[in-house]
Amino acid sequence: MDTLIKELENIVGKTGVLLGDDVAQRSVDWFTKAPCEAKAIIRPQSTEQLSQVMAKCHAAKQAVVTHGGLTGVVHGAVASPNELVVSLELMNQIENIDAVGSTMQVQAGVTLQRVQEAAQEIDMQFALDLGARGSCTIGGNIATNAGGIRVIRYGMMRQQVLGLEVVLSDGTVVSSMNTMLKNNAGYDLKQMFIGSEGTLGIVTRAVLRLHPNMPSEQTALVAVPSFNALTTLLKLVSKELANSLSAFEALWNNHYTLMTSETTKHTALLATDSPFYAIIETLGSDEKQEAEAFARVLEQALEAELITDAVLANSNTQRQGIWEVREDIETLVHELNPMFSYDVSLPIVHMDEYVTALESKLKEQWPETGALVVFGHLGDGNLHIMITVRDASPHSRHQVEDVVYGSLAAYNGSISAEHGVGMEKRDYLHISRTPEEIALMKRMKLALDPKGLLNPGKILG
Structure with a gap:
């Protein structure tokens, strides 16, 4: 491989090849912070350079793993010592x-x-x-x-x-x-x-x-008394704010309570005794008209007892404070560590049943299991689930995955809503894809990458 790396250096230049500590100091997984183990990182500056790099790797039958911003969480950027990484970091214009x-x-x-x-x-x-x-x-x-x-x-x-x-x-x-x-x-x-x-x-x-660009932005955090009220609220805002609704994020009580506890930097803008919370946001072009429509819908929701309390952001600072409760994943990981994280999707109508059954199964198999935290993009059927366990061994992870992913089959759910499959979920792909679909995926892979050089071991194994 050393000869190949020299040839690649002639293509991308000395600064385009990283070796040794410059490779190891890079983390290939946002959650685990696992170091990169690749033999080298190749950094082309153009499509032409990358084309030459891949032609050389193809001739040498050298496997390559692609790196972007390294924010993935399904081990999609993991590379072994006998693999090379191609990073697109210098192609950033x-x-x-x-x-x-x-x-x-x-x-x-x-x-x-x-x-x-x-x-x-x-x-x-x-x-x-x-x-x-x-x-x-x-x-x-x-x-x-x-x-x-x-x-x-x-x-x-x-x-x-x-x-x-x-x-x-x-x-x-x-x-x-x-x-x-x-x-x-x-x-x-x-x-x-x-x-x-x-x-x-x-x-x-x-x-x-x-x-x-939509200059008018309306954001509210609301407390919701039940899952049925949550889905009815989604239907209401989807209808009444159809031309401006841009986000509908759901937070289970376990998520909201944890993120606004005394050990975090976030303030509880609403009391922590509601079973569900939602962040509703609209984007529009007329500030006055959008604000009036937004407030009117919140009033309707209060009158219909779909929400029990609400905080409407009156500034960018307040808006940011609401969203930070949802987006501050670093704090969430810190509070739950060690934990297993999952990204799934399923029909909205089955979400509450799925989460309730999941919690019951986890407590049955692991009575001392710590927190189960649930939040997600309810409007598009995507849930993020985080589970703390005392034993964070690979064996325990596999057992928990069997429960989390296996429970999706009854609802025709997906093991990955938006994070991808990588290496972490490939053994469960059959839950969300039929044998015929997987066979077609393999045929496509064989047609486009017959030597199996691109990101080997990901998605299909």
Whole structure:
């Protein structure tokens, strides 16, 4: 491999190759902080360089793992000592912004936050938003088909991508940098790579869809007396605020109580005795009109006893305080450590039944199991579940996973709503995909990466 690394250094330059401690100091998993064990990290600065790198690796039958912002939590960036990492961190430019066509052309290594800020500068917005915005990259968002807090209005990352450029395992460059919303000329090839977690090709550039900027932002935290009231509230705001509703986040009592306890930095804006809480947010163009409509709907919800209390943000500081309770994952991890984290989706109507049954099964098998914390993007059927255990061994993790994922089968749920499969969930893929679907995935992998060099061991094993 040393000879190959020298050849790759001739392509990307000395600064484009990291070895030894420069590799080990990088963490490949946001939760575990596990160090990178790859032989080297290769950092191309262009699609052309990456194409040459992959051609060399293909000829040498060298496996490659792609790195973006390293905010993943399903071991998708894990690399063994006999593998190389290709990092897109130096390919981080915003290449073009078309305010008329509402598009932005970017390299894969640019961060989500930079894209959001660039869109704001021309009075537009990039709709994807998630807590890791400052470090996650567009390439990673595409590779995992990221979701976030505004899926209910704008959809997943898939809906934000118009065109892609991808380097295949043999170095072939497939450039489909479409800038049009409507293009039915044959297969939509980009869809194969969105959500493929770097197993079919390496995304290098993308054309992103922009939306009009919405200057009016209304945010409220509400207390909800029951799950039935929670789903009825979602129906109410979805109808009455249909043109502006951008987020509907649900917090179970166990999450809200933990995040506003004395050991955290967050203040309990509402009493902690409600079984559920929700963060409701709208984006609009008319501040006065949006504020009146928002307040009117909250009044309706109070009168209908769908909510028992509410806090309406009157400033950006208050809005940020509400959202921090939901997005401060670092504090949550600190409070629950050691813990296992899960990202699942299932029909909204079955969520309460699933969570209740899950808690019962966990207590039955592990009477001394610590906290079960639940929160998520209720509007799009996505729940995040965190479970603390005294024994955080791999064996215990596997047992807990059997319960968490196995319980989804009865509801036709998904083992991964937005974080991907990686290595962590690949053994449970059969719960969410039929044998025929998995067989087709394997055929696609074989067709595009016949030597199995791209992100080996991820998704399909």
